[in-house]
Amino acid sequence: MDIVMLAAGSSSRMGDTNKLLLTYNxxxxxxxxxxxxxxxxxxxxxRNDESCRLIVVTGYRRQSTEKALETCKAFMEGTNSxxxxxxxxxxxxRNGQFSSTKIGVSQINDGPFFISLADMPFITAAHYEKLVPMLESHDAVRPFSIKDKDRVPGHPVLHASRLKEMITKCPDDYSVSKILKSCDVYEPSFNDDSWSKDIDYVQDYENLDRK
Incomplete structure (x- = not known):
């Protein structure tokens, strides 16, 4: 099991601010x-006695983003080898999110993998855990949040290993959503907006309940 964490975007909707460096908890x-x-x-x-990998894809202001990950390196020192x-x-x-997705997915091991977004701090370990048993024989599991009776697509999305080649062979102007249209995707719904709540604008961040 691997996770591709996309952290390369330019945060253009926040002007000159790199939203990924804003404080949360x-x-x-x-x-x-x-x-x-x-x-x-x-x-x-x-639990499964297997190797797992988190692949973080950086791009915009990569040095500051990578420096912010020092806390993660410290966590790694005290965990499973x-x-x-x-x-x-x-x-x-700058070619778009899918170009980063392809780079990240190209680095995964054999096995299922998540694609996740670094600007969604409401996603916890429990959210990932909840989707794992749902994959079964499906090509992917894409969670949806229920908002005012509407279903809003969210992240992370869990993919079967066979989707790796499909993703990496597509051009940069493609998208995972387009790929999934021709796949067997299980789409569970949750009364939890964490699945679809990201930080795009300054107001989104100002409205956060954070420490």
Missing amino acids: DLPMVAYSCLEALKFLAQYAD RLEMLIVNNPDY
């Missing part, structure tokens, strides 16, 4: 999101 947002992913992977590695965190840079991050 006393940590840079990117570090908090990655720590929750690592907590899940550590539990999964112990079969847990790994790999940081990869996308020099062409």
Whole structure:
């Protein structure tokens, strides 16, 4: 089981602010999101006796983003030796999110994998855990939040290993959503907006209930 964490975007809707460095629960947002992913992977590695990897894809202001991940490296030192965190840079991050997705997915081991977003700090280890048993024979599991009776697609999305080749062979102007249209995707609904709640604007951050 691996997780690809996308942390390469330019935060253009926040002007000159790198939203991934904004504080959430006393940590840079990117570090908090990655720590929750690592907590899940550590539990999964112990339970299944297999190697797990978190692949963090950076791009915009990569040096500051990677420095913010020092907390994650400290966490790694006290966990399962079969847990790994790999940081990869996308020099062409301006080509769009899918270019970063392809770079991250190209680094996964054989087995199922999540694609997650670093600007969604409400996603906890428990969210990842909840989707794992739902994959079964499906190609993917994509969670939805129920908001005012509407179903809103969310993250992380869990993929079967066979989707790796499909993703990495597509052009940069493609998307995972387009790929999933031709796949067998299980789409559970939850009364939890964490699945679809990200931080795009300054007001989103100002409205956070944070420490």
